[in-house]
Amino acid sequence: MDPHLLRTFVAVVDQGSFSVAASTLGYTQSAVSQHIAALESDLGAPLLTRRPVAPTAAGARLMEHARPLLLRLDAARADLARLNQAPQQGISLACTPLSHPALLAAPLPGDRPSLRVLGRDEALRAVTSGEVDLALVDGAAAPSDPLALADLGPLTTVRVAEESLAVVLPAQHPLAGRPSVRLADLSEAHWIDAPDTGVPLPRLRVAAGTDGFRARTTYEGTDVLTLGALVRAGHGLTVLPDSTARRLHGVTVTAVSAPHIVHRVEMVHGRLPRGAARELVERIGAGEGGPGQVTSPASAPR
């Protein structure tokens, strides 16, 4: 299970073709074919069906392992590479679209702060590789559960803010008059899947314990106003943190009565950052106080 072989395997599955994967990886088609053959003989089972090229059951299972493994490997490389470079000056931050209210409540310390808005995974990758000093990520979870963040290396997570979730409905929706709704009652509704902006639908499925929440529309942007406009235009429902939802116009915002899930913002950073970043970490962390801090599994004291 050489990482090179895994990387080719992932590329082949992603592209659905040996030859296309070969050209994106800079190999010949022959090499890719040999890589896959090597993996299959190593693991003792076919991983891909050919014509069409698609993962078998074993291949799908391997994919679940391969992608996080390769991510971790890259994160480790980047982390080590950063050790050799001189630390740069300004503070640099990343945040997911719905997490910035927690960040921008107070001025950013240091000179020339830089802020990037990224998706959850990209934000995590950026903080792991050291491209940014810290990141704020948001997500939905049960009140006492952590956000399930990909484990890319030794990170520290601090709970920053938490608020309730609300369903955003078009004003004329049948349920718009209700003071609150149960999420399960909406599982068969038309939903907008906005994985980078709001709460990803798979997360709702886990929380509500159903197979519903099928996406009718997919929105790939990171702009909440556009998402609100989509709801207003009747393209589907979505779920947003309460305060954000209430800033949208022309839509109805309804509380979720069950299950009890909340929207939470967590700060993620590597070891103790230096300088201005450290100041910010301490200020944000102070809002929580007490034992809200969780070091990541990888390096946590047991």
Added chain:
Amino acid sequence: MDPHLLRTFVAVVDQGSFSVAASTLGYTQSAVSQHIAALESDLGAPLLTRRPVAPTAAGARLMEHARPLLLRLDAARADLARLNQAPQQGISLACTPLSHPALLAAPLPGDRPSLRVLGRDEALRAVTSGEVDLALVDGAAAPSDPLALADLGPLTTVRVAEESLAVVLPAQHPLAGRPSVRLADLSEAHWIDAPDTGVPLPRLRVAAGTDGFRARTTYEGTDVLTLGALVRAGHGLTVLPDSTARRLHGVTVTAVSAPHIVHRVEMVHGRLPRGAARELVERIGAGEGGPGQVTSPASAPR
């Protein structure tokens, strides 16, 4: 950063010697030397000091990445290998020493159940590799925080039981008369570090936010009665879940008033297990109900 190179690097750091690592790995000393040289030139920094052989700062950093990476790689291999084999019959379980009360409250389902008592890390490794169908692990954490478990692959974690922690003191200890103590007041006391039996001291340090809790005695066994005898004999203090502590004789058990940390048992298993294991998962999980379930970061729906 070939895994082979990482593996030899880890071996060299563990053994503190190139030649010893070589023989345990089945290489020549020459090969090990070349492996380390290759890693160092790849990462552009020395990783080890020679004479004595010890990791440099960069090497220590690499170790933090290497070991979890290799663990995950092995876990992935084992998971895939298991797919090829016919599922075996009996149910097989692992639990950490302090987690069995939650497990043995009711009879185990299936014929020929097998139970193994392991350390936290070994139990996780066993469930990831499929050697056991599910594992119960225990640990200390803030009430709303999860146990920080190493991320070895796609696992599901369910909170099973939670109770308060108690300090176990010799009967004649000055603080033995108090109804409760603050953990911070005991940070300078003599402690017994019993990482496999009780609550590891580093965990207490994180919870209490101090640098104290230095071990005077280390106990490597998994037997709680022996740990109790150590306390009784005055070798130091320890922390145990309340109900377990109260079963010890000749010691004083005192509640912890601050910080608020609890002892929690979590059930960990891979995908949905089949047969008797499934029955057990559902029964244990039912005790919790609601959204106590957390799929692991690696494969969690976002």
Added chain:
DNA sequence: GAGGCTGCATCAGCAGTACTGATGCAGCCT
């Protein structure tokens, strides 16, 4: 249904890798 075409499998050949075993050399102990 025959032919062409697309795309993965296979093969031969070559270049570079990854070992081994021998030797060199630096630090430490006596």
Added chain:
DNA sequence: AGGCTGCATCAGTACTGCTGATGCAGCCTC
């Protein structure tokens, strides 16, 4: 100072992993 332990280095070799060419199976076209 001399010996010894243990990592570095070097030469040699087996083998791995790539390329380019060819083979062959399935699908589309007509």
